[in-house]
Each structure stands twice: as structure tokens, then as C-alpha cells.
Amino acid sequence: MARQLRSVELDFAETAPVRLVYTDVLGAPPEAVYRALATETEAWPEWFSAVTSATAVPDGRTVRLRGGSHFRETVLAAQPDVLYAYRSDETDAPGVHALLEAWRLAPSGSGTRVRWTVATDGTTLYRSVVRLARPAMGRTFRGAVRALDRRLASG
Template identity: 60%
Template sequence: MVRRLRPVQLDFVGTAPVRLVFTRGVAASPEAVYRALAEDVEGWPEWFSAVSSAHSADGGSGRRIRLRGGTRFEETIVAAVPHTVYAYRVDVTNAPGVRALVEEWRLTPDGASGTRVRWTVAADGTAAFRLVMKVSRAGLGRAFRDAVGKLDRRIGSTRAP
């Protein structure tokens, strides 16, 4: 069943009933990480193993994402500040119990050329959904660390010698 979610904005990241925050440092620059997040949407499945397909939509103001297992998201970009923040809101999904969902990727320079990547998943939903999100924290954290590590290696392998 397809569900239309509440159209929250970026401030939801600070007020959501469920907020999962993960961070990891990478060697890649904020510019390179931002390009991979915001400009190479179709490349997400190559580094984020939970994502089976990703496509820009609506002239770049949205995304269509499919996860392994069949969950689908139609998203609207709510923030795109080059080299700093990339965030999107889920507008439509087939996931049960969710009422509102925003993901924010915040990039901060870390050392001479590296980046501190912070991923925040902000959500609201039924009591059962909120419980599942909280219980899933460890698995989402592992998925994030693995994905950002793969992204860093991918970016590093595409750098000019």
C-alpha cells in the first residue's frame, strides 16, 4: 500500500520524535562527498548497499529510491547547500507505520582535507514504527559506517593521480 507522508521541512530534523544520528570521518573532501550525495544520485547503489536503485526526479528537486527488500521512497530535496548539507523528505512510501521522515547529511571539514559526515534520520510514525526505528539503530549505524567507508574508497579511486 502506498502512503503519502506529512510534508515536514528541514526543521523536523531537530524536533522529530525519533532521531537517529550517526557520524564518521572520511579522507575525501566535503566537495567530493557532497557531489556523490547530491549530484550522483544514480551512483548511490554502488556505495550504499541498502539502496538497490536511485534516480533523480522532478528536474533534480526530487529522488526515487528503492531499497533492497522492496521499500520505495519518493522524496523531495529540502536542503542542498554545496559542500555542507544535503537533506530530503520522504513524500510517498510503501513502508508501514511511517508518518513523516527526513534524512539529513551534514558535512564538516575534518583535518587538512577530510570530512566529518553526519547522517540524521528524523522520523515519526505509529508506536510500532517508532519502536522498530529505535531497535534498528545498531543495524542502521553499521549500514551507515559501511556505506560511508565504501563511498570514501570509491571517491579515492576516482581521484586523479
Template identity: 60%
Template structure:
């Protein structure tokens, strides 16, 4: 069943009922990390294990994302400010009960590399909010593994 979510903007990242924030430093430059996030969209499946495919839509204004287990997202890119921020909201999904979902990737120079911060901002009924908070350790592990794989991919391509 495909469901349309509430259309939220970037302000939702700070105001969402559920905000899960994860940070990791990598050796790749902010520009290279930004390019991997925003320009090499189909490459996400190579470094983010939960992702099976990503296709850009509308000349980069949106994305079609498929995850392991069959979850699908149709997204709108909310911000692509190189090399600092890449953010998108989920417009349509087959995931049950979620009402709104925005993800933001913030990049900042850190030593000779980049500080990567991912914010997962969501809303849903009380049970969904609780389940998302309980999923925090797993999402954190997924983020750390993905960003480590991304860094390895970017530094071996130098």
C-alpha cells in the first residue's frame, strides 16, 4: 500500500517529535562526501547496506529509493547546498504509520576530513514514535557502517 506523507520543510529537522542525530568523522573532504550524497545518487547502494537502489527523479529534484526488506520511498530534495547540507523529505512510501519523514546530512570540515551529521526527523502515532526511538541503536550502527564504507570508497578512488 502506497501512502502519501505530510509535506514538511527543512524546519521539521529541528521541530520533529522524533529526532535521531548521528555523527561520524571521515577522512574524505566535504566536497567529495557531498558529491557522493547529492550527485552520485545511484552509488548509495554501493556504500549504504540498507539501500538496494536509488534513482534520481526530475533532473535531481527527487529520488526513488528502495531498501532491503521492500520499503520504498519517493523523495523530494529540500536542500543541496554544496558542500554543507543535503536534505530530502519522503513524500510517498509503503512504510506503515509514518506521517512525516525528513533526513538531513550536514557536512563540516574536521581536521583533514569531514564531520558527517545525519538527522533522521520523523512523526507518527505514539507507537511509531516509540518504535523509532527503540530503533536508534540499529539506525546508528547502520549510519556508522555506511559512512565508514563511503569513506573507504571515496579514499580508494583518489
């Protein structure tokens, strides 16, 4: 059953009780990466293996993850070629009380440096599980940005 999460703002990316931060470099330019993140919502499952569906809705999107969890998200920041951030407002995932994700982009050589921050809070058990999942989430992130880079390179 879906439930409302605590409404957080962009500063939560820096103040959340649990913060996971991952970085990588893509060969694609920032504008192409930003477009894939912010405007090509329905294509996320093609490159982010944890996402099974993503649908744009007014002011955000709905996302379903592998395993079945569903999220309704609101976009908090959409700064072309620089930042795309959203918070989850509703989910059926157990234990989570607040969740925000921020994708920061910066030029890097002939490509883009991507920093993905997952900022969250929840029950003690939830926070422990998220911390333990840090390496697996890192692998998922690296796989996603590599798949995105291949997708963008193929045009």
C-alpha cells in the first residue's frame, strides 16, 4: 500500500541521515546526459537496470523498480546540463520516510562527470539496509552510466 513520505527540499541531499554518493565519467556531453535524465523519462529502463518503468507526470514522474517498489516523484531542480533532482513523495517501499536523488553534471574533458546522490531517512532497520547496500548500489550506478553512455554514443 502506497504511503506519503516526508516532504524534503534540495538541501536534504547534504543533510540526510544516510547519503550515498557515486561518481563516474561519461563520454557524452552534459546536454545529452541531462536530456536523458530529465526529458527522456520513459527510456530510463533501457539503461538503468533497477528501473522497470518510468512515466512522466505533471511536475515529476512515477517509477517502478525491479522487485516491485513504486515511487511517485516530484522534480525539485531541473537546471539544464548541471542538475536534475527529485524527491519521492509516495511509495510502497517499507521503512523509508524521506528520499531524494540528485544528479549533478559537470564537463570533464570531452565528456561529463556525473555525481549521483541518494539522500534518505527511515526506520533504523531501513537505514542499516541502505548502508549495507552501498556497494550493490554503486555497481548498479556504474552499470547504468555505462549503459547510458553506450546509448548516447549510438545516437
